[in-house]
Amino acid sequence: MFPNPSWGLLQMAATQDVKGKGEGGDQNFDYMFKLLIIGNSSVGKTSFLFRYADDAFTSAFVSTVGIDFKVKTVYKNDKRIKLQIWDTAGQERYRTITTAYYRGAMGFILMYDITNEESFGAVQDWSTQIKTYSWDNAQVVLAGNKCDMEEERVVSVDSGRLLAEQLGFEFFETSAKDNINVKQTFERLVDLICDKMSESLDTDPAVTTGAPTAKLTDSAPPLQQPACNC
């Protein structure tokens, strides 16, 4: 659904959208990626975002109402990438609101809880929601969260990996609590988006001169780094 012929246009539109809102804070960035975290209620979406953005975790469960977002800036070579990360409510009653935000998202983290069979069973439905409401080129990483709870595991690593393969998604088991694979999940998603953009823009010399295997970092690059391939 909603095919978009150009990631370049999408990126420009997203950038202008945020600048136009006068979001406050630093608006100096090269790219803005809109990401969404989706999945059943209580799988750990909010906790995952808090761990990534604030390096914090709480065991209290406050179910998200509607939708919320946080912003984090990362660097890939000399390019400054602003991530606008939307944390959606997993509860069914908010589905109409949350799916309205799928359009324009460049990447999704689709999360289930390895201790909750139902949340794993729902992955297929969430995947269908992505196909229905988002851009064709949106990238998806499947995350099996709460992997610190090994004793209560009901979904095997192999089942998660197999489902991800079948759906064509990347896969990580994660723990927001113990900070396992949280940063890696976001980094992989950003890399996938950058690769997709490069594919679409490979005739533009401005985006093809960088090193393709550049690592993503949280810190600003020193001056005069080589150009990014995003």
Ligand code: GTP
């Ligand atoms: P909704 O907002 O209702 O969609 O839920 P959510 O997916 O945002 O879940 P949330 O992040 O609020 O976490 C639900 C519960 O799981 C909370 O009690 C968290 O502390 C707990 N939790 C989240 N991530 C982990 C994890 O990696 N390990 C463990 N052990 N608990 C976690």
Ligand code: MG
């Ligand atoms: Mg939440």
